[in-house]
Amino acid sequence: MSQNTLFDKVWDLHKVADLPGGSSQVFIGLHLIHEVTSPQAFGALKDKNLKVKFPSRTIATVDHIVPTDNQSRPFKDNLAEQMIEALENNCKKHKIKFFNIGSGSQGIVHVVAPELGLTQPGMTIACGDSHTSTHGAFGSIAFGIGTSQVRDVLASQTLAMNKLKVRQIWCKNKLSDGVFAKDLVLHIINKLGVKAGVGYAYEFSGPAIHLLSMEERMTICNMSIEGGARCGYVNPDKITFNYIKERQFAPKNENWLKAVTWWKSLASEKDAIYDDVVSIDASKVEPTVTWGITPGQSIGVSQKIPELNELSVDDQFIAGEAYEYMGLNPGQAIKNTPIDVCFIGSCTNGRISDLRVAAEIVQNHKVSPNVKAFVVPGSEKVAKAAIEEGLDKIFKEAGFQWREPGCSMCLAMNPDKLTGNQVSASSSNRNFKGRQGSPSGRTLLMSPAMVAAAAIEGKVSDVREFIKK
Amino acid sequence: MKEEFQPPKGKIMKISGNCISLVGDDIDTDRIIPARFLKCVDFESLGDAVFEDDRKDLMGKHPFDLKSNQNAVILLVNSNFGCGSSREHAPQALMRWGIKAIIGESFAEIFYSNCIAIGIPCFTLAKKDIKPLQVRAETGNLFFEIDIKNVIAIEGSTKHKLELKESSKNMFLSGEWDATSTLLSNIKLIESKLDNLPYINLNK
Incomplete structure (x- = not known):
């Protein structure tokens, strides 16, 4: 325990x-x-x-x-x-x-x-x-x-609850250029599996995590549930405190220092005991894309969709279902897969830093003529900040639609939906069958930067090549 | 015609009926009840919509559409059943279709607690044991009488040992799976907890 x-x-x-x-x-x-x-x-x-x-x-x-x-x-x-x-x-x-x-x-x-x-x-x-x-x-x-x-x-x-076990996910080294928090968490879910987290809280720690901004940490913890863990956390540090300071409901005046002192005392102790510890090398993570119907079915953008015999026996049934539903073949490269719809938004990747990264990629480019691309800011505050920075203009000039805040096509409860068997490149969190509003719609999860690159090329592309251009 | 839906109440000791098999790992709650059916302010009409898209896709051959399964009350599933969205609409839809208990290799965490909270026991059974039961449920009638106290499924003279979390078992046997009144019985402790949490005062 x-x-x-x-x-x-x-x-x-x-x-x-x-x-x-x-x-x-x-x-x-x-x-x-x-x-x-x-x-x-x-x-x-x-x-x-x-x-x-x-x-x-x-x-x-x-x-x-x-x-x-x-x-x-x-x-x-x-x-x-x-x-x-x-x-x-x-x-x-x-x-x-x-x-x-x-x-x-x-x-x-x-x-x-x-x-x-x-x-x-x-x-x-x-x-x-x-x-x-x-x-x-x-x-x-x-x-x-x-x-x-x-x-x-x-x-x-x-x-009424049962106490969870705690698994430390130690992320060593750091992410390389063009690789983002989304890639890291997709990689972690792929390595551990979509049900490994059942019964656990995930503690994300190590140098690769503590270098991340709060918004990037939110992306990681957001997807804990996709790895089966109902709850995921990062020990608070200076980056945490700086983010909270002076926000509307943050502790004020003399309470601020008291709060920081208390918050510091909460972090896991050096001698803490975990129910399980796993280690991930963040420097090995590539821009990551899902090819299947669970968030665990992902590969690096330079890799090929796994053959059945490369997967564990437990993963084979759902892989067979995924090849058929997605219309993708084992052994096929994920790069250059044609895309119909590009969605940037959601509670995973709809924050201002996500929009900044994507805008940087699309600036001075045009959305591919066959692609419908849209940006849905995560909140009214995100939208306001983006407009003040002129990000909305960059997106619109490139051919993206600029929308009002909400969950939108992450789960398609509003009018934003895929139609038929369209393929979307999505910065959201779930690639389940039918998730984005069409019972035969197909979703490839990736980072906002990768979605931006896919929008311009009209197909899955390696955003690292884009950054070099 | 199915009987009119009656939600479970009080102590749950025994559940008897036919089994229905649904094969597949990682069946998520979007599949159990697609998001468009979440546009409702009550759960009443969800029963008919359970697995709507999967059922349309299979054109009458989905287990939930087969004539032989229409009176089934015990659902047999595989691993990580109910993963994804926390929507309680998923177990509500299953329950309103007629499901009263689920036996599976494993369950997603939030789905499991939603089931407990509405009175659907979720039992686990190893993959090697559940596969043959699924085959038998598909090829003929499989009738179980589940005894929650002893955590067994009785099939004629055969007893299948199941697994159920001890805390869940106790909640069903005592009727406290409907947790609100149990939680409220500690109201004094709740009030003093609020007074003693550091952040409540720091945020004043």
């Missing part, structure tokens, strides 16, 4: 009681909600005649269903309009702070909470969304929950 890790310290701090059945009751310091997974939870509260216990510990925004072309109300999609209205009414009724469209702070919940300074080290954070693991980048214990658990957090600010 792990000892003296950040996970152990934060878990112990938030444990309320041992429950009769053998699980633990854990306090949730910050609860984030959105329009898709909360209405039934509020409905259940009403049925049980319960109130929201601590309304100030819950924060709401709207992201999954919002259209990104025209956000005027009522939305054209009746069902989407109903969902945003339900959230507005529930927040009003229960006195929950809601960052609605036009507030200046609306956006994807996992982009919004960090940029407002709500996400801080040492917290437990829960949200009805599996990518809540993003917030672990700050040294918090953050995880996704279902709607019944949303109900429990609203009613009691606690959850």
Whole structure:
């Protein structure tokens, strides 16, 4: 059993009681909600005649269903309009702070909470969304929950849970030029597998991680769940503190120094005990692209799609399914695979630094005539910053569409969808069958820089060659 | 016609019925219930939409469409079932279709806790043991009576040993899988926890 890790310290701090059945009751310091997974939870509260216990510990925004072309109300999609209205009414009724469209702070919940300074080290954070693991980048214990658990957090600010084991993923050396956090996390998931993380929290550490900016760390922790780990985290350091400082909800004045002192004390101790330790050489990671239907089915851009006999027996069934669905053959190079749609955005890669990197690639180039390319900023704040820097102009001049913030084609609950068996190059997090809105649509996951390069070339390209140009 | 849906309540001790096999690893919650069905403010109508895209693709040959499976209540699956999105809509859709228990090689974590929270026990069984059961469920009727206390599936005179997390087992047997009231019984402890968390005061 792990000892003296950040996970152990934060878990112990938030444990309320041992429950009769053998699980633990854990306090949730910050609860984030959105329009898709909360209405039934509020409905259940009403049925049980319960109130929201601590309304100030819950924060709401709207992201999954919002259209990104025209956000005027009522939305054209009746069902989407109903969902945003339900959230507005529930927040009003229960006195929950809601960052609605036009507030200046609306956006994807996992982009919004960090940029407002709500996400801080040492917290437990829960949200009805599996990518809540993003917030672990700050040294918090953050995880996704279902709607019944949303109900429990609203009613009691606690959850019944079993303690996770802790696996340290030590990333040595550093990433090379043209290789990004997205490539590293895709590489890690490929090496460990999509179910290796079940029952574990992932601690991402080592020099390659601590060189990363907060936004890059969020990309890594965001995809912990794609490796099966409900929660992933990075020990807080100076980069963490500098990011949080002076944000709207950050500790202020004399509390700031107290907070930093406390946050420093949370990091895993040198003598911490882990349930498992693995090591990854970050310098060996290439720009990475998925070729299949799980985020673990990825290869370096210079590599070929694996043959069945190169894979472990456990991975062969899903690989066979993937070749057929994707229309790709084992032994085929992934480079030069034709692309129809390019999507830059999502809680994985929709932040300002992602947009900057992609804009740098597309500047003075044109989107390939056969490609539909669009950028969806992660939040209203990201959009504002990008416009101030002129990034929107760079994208538009190159032939990208510039959209309003939301989850968009990451999961295609709004009108942004693939059609037929289109192939998308996507900076999002899931390449599941049908994920991007068409039951036969195909998704290749990659970094925003690689998506930008694919948009210009109209096919999967190595962004490192682009940087040289 | 299926019986009208009744959500489980209270103690869950036994689940009996036919098994339905669904073969495949890493079946994600987007496949169980595609995102377009998440545009709803209740779970009522999800049962018919379960595996919608996979079913359309197989044109009547999907296990959930086969006539022989229409009364099935126990789902047999392979590894990492329910991975991906945390949408509780996935187990809700399965439950509203008629599934009351799942036996699989392994489950994704959030899917598992969603199942517990709505009263669907998820049992594990080794790959070598589940494969032959899946074959038998596909080729004829496989009827199980699952005894949760002893964690066994009884098939006539044969007993199949299953596995279930001890804490989950206790929750089903006591009825506390519906956790809200158990959690609220510690309200004093919850309030004092809030007062003692460093960041609550630092953020005032």
